[in-house]
Amino acid sequence: MSGHGSPIPMVSHPVRGLSGVAEVPGDKSISHRSLILGALAVGETRITGLLEGEDVLDTAGAMRAFGAEVVDHGGGAWSVHGVGVGGFAEPEAVIDCGNSGTGVRLIMGAMATSPITVTFTGDASLNSRPMARVTDPLALFGARSVGRRGGRLPMTIVGAADPVPVRYEVPVPSAQVKSAVLLAGLNAPGRTVVIEREATRDHTERMLAGFGAEISVEETAEGRVITLTGRPELRPQAIVVPRDPSSAAFPVCAALIVPGSDVLVPGIGLNPTRAGLFDTLCDMGADLSFENRRDEGGEPVADLRARYSPDMRGIEVPPERAASMIDEYPVLSVVAANARGVTMMRGVGELRVKESDRIDAMATGLRANGVTVDAGEDWWSVEGLGAGGVPGGATCASHLDHRIAMSFMVMGLGAQAPVAIDDGAPIATSFPVFEPLMAGLGARIERRGA
Numbered sequence: 547m548s549g550h551g552s553p554i555p556m557v558s559h560p561v562r563g564l565s566g567v568a569e570v571p572g573d574k575s576i577s578h579r580s581l582i583l584g585a586l587a588v589g590e591t592r593i594t595g596l597l598e599g600e601d602v603l604d605t606a607g608a609m610r611a612f613g614a615e616v617v618d619h620g621g622g623a624w625s626v627h628g629v630g631v632g633g634f635a636e637p638e639a640v641i642d643c644g645n646s647g648t649g650v651r652l653i654m655g656a657m658a659t660s661p662i663t664v665t666f667t668g669d670a671s672l673n674s675r676p677m678a679r680v681t682d683p684l685a686l687f688g689a690r691s692v693g694r695r696g697g698r699l700p701m702t703i704v705g706a707a708d709p710v711p712v713r714y715e716v717p718v719p720s721a722q723v724k725s726a727v728l729l730a731g732l733n734a735p736g737r738t739v740v741i742e743r744e745a746t747r748d749h750t751e752r753m754l755a756g757f758g759a760e761i762s763v764e765e766t767a768e769g770r771v772i773t774l775t776g777r778p779e780l781r782p783q784a785i786v787v788p789r790d791p792s793s794a795a796f797p798v799c800a801a802l803i804v805p806g807s808d809v810l811v812p813g814i815g816l817n818p819t820r821a822g823l824f825d826t827l828c829d830m831g832a833d834l835s836f837e838n839r840r841d842e843g844g845e846p847v848a849d850l851r852a853r854y855s856p857d858m859r860g861i862e863v864p865p866e867r868a869a870s871m872i873d874e875y876p877v878l879s880v881v882a883a884n885a886r887g888v889t890m891m892r893g894v895g896e897l898r899v900k901e902s903d904r905i906d907a908m909a910t911g912l913r914a915n916g917v918t919v920d921a922g923e924d925w926w927s928v929e930g931l932g933a934g935g936v937p938g939g940a941t942c943a944s945h946l947d948h949r950i951a952m953s954f955m956v957m958g959l960g961a962q963a964p965v966a967i968d969d970g971a972p973i974a975t976s977f978p979v980f981e982p983l984m985a986g987l988g989a990r991i992e993r994r995g996a
């Protein structure tokens with residue numbers, strides 16, 4: 547639910563020699579989709595390795611409100627008894643998606659072609675994020691939205707009673723928008739077509755196929771053309787959620803900048819639409835290896851090993867890689883500060899509309915800790931100070947953004963003086979075991995006043 551309690555100030559101290567095995571939690575994107583598609587299937591979907599972070603728990607609560615039976619069996623094992631495509635009941639209360647843009651946007655899509663009326667809200671971060679990018683295409687199906695000016699939550703969606711299928715070219719590189727349109731297309735008769743110029747994470751397409759929907763993806767001159775036939779009967783699935791590469795990024799990047807480190811992060815999902823950070827780190831000269839590559843539940847997976855890498859260099863990150871590492875730029879900027887030379891990141895305007903304005907949040911905190919950063923509307927650059935060169939010593943604002951909070955905690959581990967954040971509470975949205983996991987590797991990340 548939104549308003550995740552009181553702020554938790556935290557501080558991260560310089561350490562040496564992170565080592566051990568970091569078992570990061572399940573993938574956030576796949577966890578949301580498992581619950582939503584499970585709720586739209588007929589029968590019982592079983593899920594293991596579900597991320598039990600606040601964002602995903604809010605989606606589980608929402609699926610219950612729409613009539614699905616969602617059961618937590620303990621230890622990451624969950625089941626969802628779905629109501630079938632078109633079977634959502636009208637929730638009795640407002641749906642609170644907390645901090646989660648993925649949760650609210652995908653759920654809006656999933657309900658928009660059913661004759662129900664639903665009001666959505668979230669925390670202060672989510673309520674400031676743009677929703678027109680989703681409500682505009684949903685209007686083409688016949689859904690109406692009523693809400694605050696500027697397309698922000700709280701907002702009510704009146705689902706279409708007689709939906710029509712749509713053909714929609716996604717104007718921004720966003721898997722959330724693409725997925726909202728596809729989920730809406732499930733309950734529209736005929737074929738819904740979504741075109742994306744830049745490939746974004748493709749979990750929705752893969753999982754829809756797994757659940758038995760008729761879906762095809764064609765690479766054309768205009769981009770990826772995804773065609774979905776509406777009104778399928780989705781078959782329940784047994785889903786094994788791979789570990790989240792976006793969460794793995796934190797212990798991996800910490801190992802690269804902390805002297806003497808050697809960390810193994812097993813079972814990480816390496817879907818090519820998600821793995822751009824690891825390519826970028828290798829381009830910078832990071833000592834990363836991928837062991838035991840395999841396929842699990844339709845997703846490529848490997849064990850990642852990261853060792854201290856004092857000789858990393860700044861690079862120009864290829865802009866065409868942005869979508870495959872969009873959530874990883876904050877922690878990449880911390881690695882860049884520990885590399886030699888400038889790291890230039892272009893084509894990343896989407897970072898300004900995440901849980902926070904991530905360019906602004908990172909630039910401000912990096913500068914306060916002695917790092918030179920330059921930024922424009924859709925680019926930013928970090929002047930590397932070399933291994934161990936970040937002075938540190940300052941407190942950064944996390945702006946209700948889990949990835950900003952964790953990035954600065956990683957920075958403190960490899961800096962010359964401790965780095966603090968005003969609020970680490972948002973970390974629980976995606977990585978509830980961040981503190982014990984990092985402590986197990988030898989990190990010193992403490993709650994202030996605890």
Ligand code: S3P
Nearest residue numbers: 575648719720721722723872873
């Ligand atoms: C996500 C898509 C991305 C990403 C988010 C998860 C998803 O957002 O930043 O953390 O699961 O579809 P956008 O679609 O806004 O790029």
